[in-house]
Amino acid sequence: MQISTDKKTQPALAANEEKAISPRLEAWRSFKKNKLALTGATIVLFFIIVAICAPIIAPEGINDQKLPQRLLAPSADHWFGTDDFGRDIFSRVVYGARISLWVGFLAVLGSIVVGCLLGIIAGYYGKWIDALISRIFDIMLAFPSILLAIAIVAVLGPSLKNALIAIAIINIPNFGRLIRSRVLSVKEEEYIMAAKAIGMKDSRILLQHILPNSLAPIIVQGTLAIATAIIEAAALGFLGLGAEAPNPEWGKMLSDAKNFMIQAPWTMFFPGLAIMLTVLGFNLMGDGLRDALDPRMKN
């Protein structure tokens, strides 16, 4: 009897044991349990789908002007109303998602790539190169970020592309410092010493051992930074330093609408709501990711 039960349980046990729980899988499991984070991720996903399917969703083009129908209140024909040129605000907000998300993703990606490269070099090699890179970061952080962005756009000339570049540049020191501090602690870990003892090259140690173990806070910060990047893009747009005239950038729409704020509040309300929702979505998702990826939260 004893033997027969043993035989039954043995294969099941072995199969169960073979399952590898990767750190990534573990993080996903903890993320799934977080309701707020899931809500955030859903909002983000929703806006991504809206951005991709904009031509299908939007009933009108971004620049279809119908002057007789200017400043109409929201109705069945125009869900979000129309603006001072008689353009359908719903269509413009839908297309605006493309611009904002695109700017957010690209700018953050750019600053992560550059920031990580500089931060890893500074953290791993230390000495004068660390001092040099860190001081450059300090100087950049000494300026209020939006002021620095305005200055950069002023030099490069106002356009959406230059706004994106400016936002990427002002975010570099945040990522650089974050990854530098992670590298400083990771490089003292015994498995890095072990990697050196094995005889690995620096490049391999950096890419295969230090970088993957330093990325968790970057993913979190990156998600949160997309939210700020979207706001910064909107702010630059509002100041007339971002997207050019017919482009339905949300900040630009707010800026155009501010003259009609009293008579036609919907012209401001919906682009503003869109900004708020995307930013909220990214922030909730970022918080959830932090909880899921933070090693201190693990038992």
Added chain:
Amino acid sequence: MPEILLKVDNLKKYFPISGGVFGKKVGDVRAVEEVSFFVNKGETLGLVGESGCGKSTTGRMLMRLIEPTAGEVVFEGNSLTNLNTTELRKVRKDMQMVFQDPFASLNPRHTVEKILEEPLIVHGMGRKKERKQKVKEMLEVVGLSSYHANRYPHQFSGGQRQRIGIARALMTRPKLIIADEPVSALDVSIQSQVLNLLKDLQKDLQLTYIFIAHDLGVVKYISDRVGVMYLGRLVEITDTEKLYENPLHPYTKALLSAVPVPDPDIQKERVLLEGDMPSPSNPPRGCAFHTRCTECMDICRTTRPQIREVEPGHFAACHLFQESEK
């Protein structure tokens, strides 16, 4: 005459202490001072001493994971001191290290297979298929199962992880293994398993060990010869039996008298040391041990004793045994 695999000559490591506003160098921590010894092929040399005596630093300097301030390490007749980084990487294939903390020495984001395969990749050994096969074989050699290959380190217990650490060190078929307190983070019952594994592997693979530990019982069990370190210096080195039967240096005597004996009826004469180990940033003049020594003489306060062969194969650094020079 046994063949010498590794020879260490006058090894020193000073860590600078910086202070003041501009981080000027204000002193040195003399972690390792004038350490010289040799290791024969196929033997195990134990290095013991209390924490902070420089035994781990010595171990790391042998592989140049920490750059020595001065001194020379000769491995198989070649000096390691002047090798450039590329040459050094090649030498590391032949000398590997097992680390103390099995929870920190394995990359948490790599599977066991990747951890074990990496040394082979780094040294360009074998094709993908052969490498995977070797990983599976090595897992069996160290007492794990080949199906463990796909798991991550955090899914193992401490003892199992240390087996993985040992397997990683063995992958490139090294000649010398430097084991830096490989069992001190483990439970006593697991310690003996890992020690027996190390012994078996030594026999099967003709390995040479440098075994760093603070546990005298462990060192006695595994070592052929033992070196005792105090405040960065080697104070006594000899065959294990000689050292445990007839310790010469007063520090060794004090250390050995602190080893518990599993028999309550034996009345042991304890040599109690007073005070703490002096700071290595400000070592005492003369003999480093004179501040705590029970047999301190006048000469100990002024002159540092050189390590010399007191009897064949038994070296000690103490004025008690240097009468001929006086």
